[in-house]
Amino acid sequence: MTGPLLALDGVSKSFGAVAALRDVRLELHAGEAHALVGENGAGKSTLVKILAGAHAPDAGTLTLDGEPLVFAGPADARAAGIAVIYQEPTLFPDLSVAENIFMGRQPLRGLRRIDAAEMRRRTAELFTRLGVHLDPDRPARGLSIADQQLVEIAKALSFDARVLVMDEPTAALSGVEVERLFAVARSLRDNGAAVLFISHRFDEVFALCQRITVMRDGQWVSTDLAGELTVDRVVRRMVGREVSSLFPKQDTEVREARLQLRNLTRAGVFEDVSFTVHSGEIVALAGLVGAGRSEVIRAVFGIDRYDSGQVIVEGRELGKGSPRAAIAAGLALVPEDRRQQGLVMELSVERNATLPRRWSLASLGLLFGAAERREARTWAERLQVKASRLSDPVSTLSGGNQQKVVLAKWLSTEPRVLIVDEPTRGIDVGTKAEVHRLLSSLAKDGVAVLMVSSELPEVLGMADRVLVMHEGRLAADIPRTEADEESVMLAATGQVSA
Amino acid sequence: EDETPSSTSSGGTGGGGIKSGLKVAFLPKQVNNPYFDTSDNKGGKVAVEEFKGVYSETGPSEASPSAQVSYINTLSQQGTNVIAVSANDKDAICGALKEARTAGAKVVTYDSDTKPECRDLFINQATSEGIAKVQIKLISDAIGPDGGEIAILSATANATNQNAWIEMMKQELAKPEYSKLKLVDTVYGDDDDQKSFQEAQGLLAKRPNLKGIISPTTVGVAAAGRYLSGSTYKGKVQLTGLGTPNQMRAYVKDGTVKAFALWNPADLGYLAAWAGAALASGLITGKEGDKFTAGKLGEFTVGKDATVLLGDPFTFKSDNIDQFNF
Amino acid sequence: MTGKVRALGTWDVVVLVALVLVVVIGASTIDGVASPRFWRFVTLEVIPIAIIALPMTLVVITGEIDLSVASVLGLTCAVMGDLWARGVTSLPLLVVLCLLLGAVAGAVNGLFVTVFGLPSLAVTIGTLALYRGLAYVALGDRAISDYPSSWTDSAVSAIPGLTIPWFILVVAALAVLFGVILHATPIGRGLYAMGNNAEAARFAGVAVARTKFWLFVATGTMASLAGVFWTFRFASARADNGNGLELAVVAAVLLGGVSIFGGRGGMIGVIGAVVLLSTLRNALQLAYVPANTLTIVTGSLLIASVVGPNVVGMARERLRRRRPA
């Protein structure tokens, strides 16, 4: 075997008091896909940002082809042939999709002018390769998270990079798109590129990668050939302990109807959606990306307006367009995009965690920090949020820990109906089990849970009932006993109707 | 008294009876304004040096009464003996002036007055009647016997002196000899060069029959002159107003403007300083009939409402304009 | 990070320390700064700016801005003058009508911003021209000044035994009110949240649009309160009253540590900055510093207020980095 294409050695990085990386090493070989796994906050994204030139390491060396490298910024890393898909999409909403892909590297014609036609052509080509159906000329604004992720992938591919780094690229994608992505990644790999792949989904890790590096608490734990590992061994190394059943859904008795949707319609988005969620029940809302699931629950929660239909909570009709009213009626929504919708990134963990409860925490209309701190600490401990101080901005937390803060924020309102949109997106195995246990016990305590999820195993493991949406309509309502991968997929792709 | 504004002949007695070391402060409507630069730094300052006082000029960089109040307060705290002020508002600065007078300062207004009870003396550059008369006469002469429509390009809508003059002009126009002149419009250039320029331009676009413009403000008349001289209306639409020779020279030379009027701003500041010094030295109290000597300008008498008149405005034409440089 | 220097209340301390320094150095080197009269004048100047700066702080923290405040002030003065000239002589009635007018003016701003979703910077540049224009429509070239002297005197009369005008007590009460709302109520929490991320705030049940709307109403109302004070203080209602005051208010709010992007800043810093700016200006004026230099000082201070903390932050970060880990 030849030497590594890209190697990191002794890399450390800290943010203030937080040591995100300590003496980490990593070797990427040409023609090989390499997985990086670890709990939330283990330092994976930080490592990626060092590779991308977005962070400068405090210590350690980076070598490419045996040559030591120092990146002054992301431009240097690009120039060195490293393409990066960040965990959070980094698109320019006002620019066209094609420009997003080729920003800074647009094809040129005479007088160094941009060749827009050529750029469009190449974008279309990339999209064909990825099986994406987007108009290269449309602005990135308004793309769903999945589409944004696909554009990011197209961007990374357009580099013809020697090293392709992907930080949880599949978290927002459904099976079909993941397969396409893997096909492309494999062909890149086979053409001699090195691929670094980060994911919390082990099936994907094992399907794509030849070598797996495990990280824990900012430190390197192990690097092994995938063939020599099993999921259990990886998990044990990541978490440092045994993780039991991932989907501990306990059967609970189903009680009265809590949330009812009657013929909810929003022109062009969803149509005639009716279903009921009962107390003590977990109902999953499944479907392909873009089926309109998020749109439905946004409308229920009052974020968007709808054209006709009714939302009934515990027998009383809920007014349109007011999240406040929804919260007052006992609803809680854990949204799909935590960075934009779930959290106020610059505010502290404690302010975020107590935001929906700020009125009930106040006494005589006055609210002092102590009440919020107490409340936040309770929930942070319960959900094991890893943060150095609760008064730090939530932006300094790792993605998974941010997700926990969102959960804490809503669970603290003691909701009667909990709506969760992709609750475990980007969450590590240990925490995922924790979240599932939590949802399950909430249901047991009588909370009605409506869960939107694109992860089929999660849907099948957790749900008492599976609702499937297809193109804005409810396509199937499948009880737990009949729900399996095939029945859900058939409904989701519109091949059976309810 | 000499007829020309830049009188240098009749030498006064100098600092007779004036206390030395008087702190005299000039507070113009706005510093950075060339007109006040001339009146204060070329007139007032000369006078103060003559009677061996301590001269200073201070003031806001934008012409607002509230900003002026802050400077009056400062001056009164500094123990200024004479405050010569050109008021941005006849009422708004009264409170502050009263406090300053209580603190021992003598207040002389020049160029633009306050209410009489707020100051000790007003140095009037020319009577409103005098100004109105000469402006109407000049525009009438320029337009000729057939008369026609005229308009006024003023400074700000709230300028006390401007509004007084405009009022007097209307009365003057009512006289039979001006029956062919018709005042059709008054617009405001806010004493801003660009705005005045555009207002002049707007006037001509709007009033096809306009024959003449009167702009009783130095900024306005210069801007209007500049516009007319570069337009097809040059020579067809007449312009007069109150302007300084340096600003207007080019337009008089190229025929845009036949004649315009003004007093000598330097003399105005000079007189204000002497009057203030006479008050502060106890030579006069500001009652009607008081007499005092203002250096080279000679003797002045306090008139009604504690007002001292500088003289009649002077008319500048192509044959005399080169004798002046301010 | 660089934001920390401004965030953790440290900026409030910086502003207050600067204020104390100016007072101490001024009093010991400039004749008159120590005198009660100086403080009377400073207070009179502070009152209208502070009145407007209070709600403006909240508005800027939500990520919006209101540039029309000075025009609302002018419009209030003009309408009040016009009403007085038309024979409305009841003081309470005049004041109530004026405050109502300010509220309506603010509501128009709020409507454009929240219902039509337009950027407040653009909207209030428009209403800046609109309200000032309406002031001219109402009053034209008149200046109304024949208010009873009992009114005009009482506005600036001093607290018995002091030289400080009593009206500052009203301002102080309002400052406490706005400060408490911002820092110690659920509403305040919502303001910071929407200033940082309006969408996330909405998801958390903050009524973003409604809150912003009422903030604009409050700003309009307070601006017209400042207008009422202005009218009496200067005993003169003119259409151009308070021209350009908006920049002074915004400058004070920014110097007080409020981030122009919203979500950050506090009331103590802003009040400190309002007083600091007026004190510094008056003290320098007393020291015969010309107006032109004052202009430069004001501008430099504003720049220093944002550049300073960031440079300190960056230097700290660099030092930390240089120390071997």
Added chain:
Amino acid sequence: MTAVAERVESSAKTRITHKVFLVRELGILVALVLLIGITAITNPRFLSAQSVKDLLLGSTILAILATGQAIVVITRNVDLSVGSVLGLSAFLTGTLFLDHPGLPIPVVVLAGAALGAVCGAVNGALIAAARVPALVVTLGTLYVFRGIDYQWAKGKQINAADIPAAFLHLGTRTVLGVPVLTVFAVVVVLCAGYFLKSYRSGRELYAIGSDPTAARLSGIAVGRRVFAAFVASGALAGLAGVLYVARFGTLDANAGNGQELNVVAAVVVGGVAIFGGSGSVYGAALGAMLLTTIGSALPVLGTTPFWQRASVGALILAAIGLDRALSVRVAKQLGGAK
């Protein structure tokens, strides 16, 4: 089994959105034409050669300022100091003519633009190096530059008589009925517009305004680009200062005072998003023309001076409201929220 196939966006739909984008600038143009038309019907003299020339000349300086401002606003910044920079550069121009009467005109033009560029560089350096909000910095330099201008001018005034006739003729001469100054402005606007549209560095300005963090992560030299945008805005303000002298002849230290809000208004009316990332300098220039034309048309339409200011305010609101309505329609076309 490909379920995603349904999500293909029909190209017809996209073409409509393209059209609507174009409409943004077109809308302002239509408003402009309407305004001129109505005014001309009321008073035909509004379209006389002289009047048209005045209209064009009147918009020239604001249009150049708006072009510079648009470049800055596109990067999600703002330059409030342009009025003061204009004042400084105008005074420099006047002083140069006063002190060196023989100086060739191009040298003076370059000197004015260079002084503006230096001011812009001061802004840009503070903003890019210290990473502080542009609004605060340029509000500060608005005061600082104006203060320097005052200090320098000390109440002096420069009169038409001090300025070479050849230079003043620049302000009045026309080519085929179009004033030379306007030709100047048109060239500037077209160059800037083409640069922003067709060059990488131009597109990067849009990217920065659209999402500064993403721009940094994509390897765009954000600081350097923002710096350059401010230098450009400063240089254009400096150029505007030179043209100001050519046009008005008389000037003191107050030249350009208070222009900043007009310029920002022109840019916003011209459809440039105040939060960056979209809009064009053509729109900004048209916005400047629209504002100036409103200012000239209102007196012609017989609006009293007191109503004029109010009408300008109302029209600014109307213009941005219209623009918003249009962009909401675009957003709807794309099926996206907000």
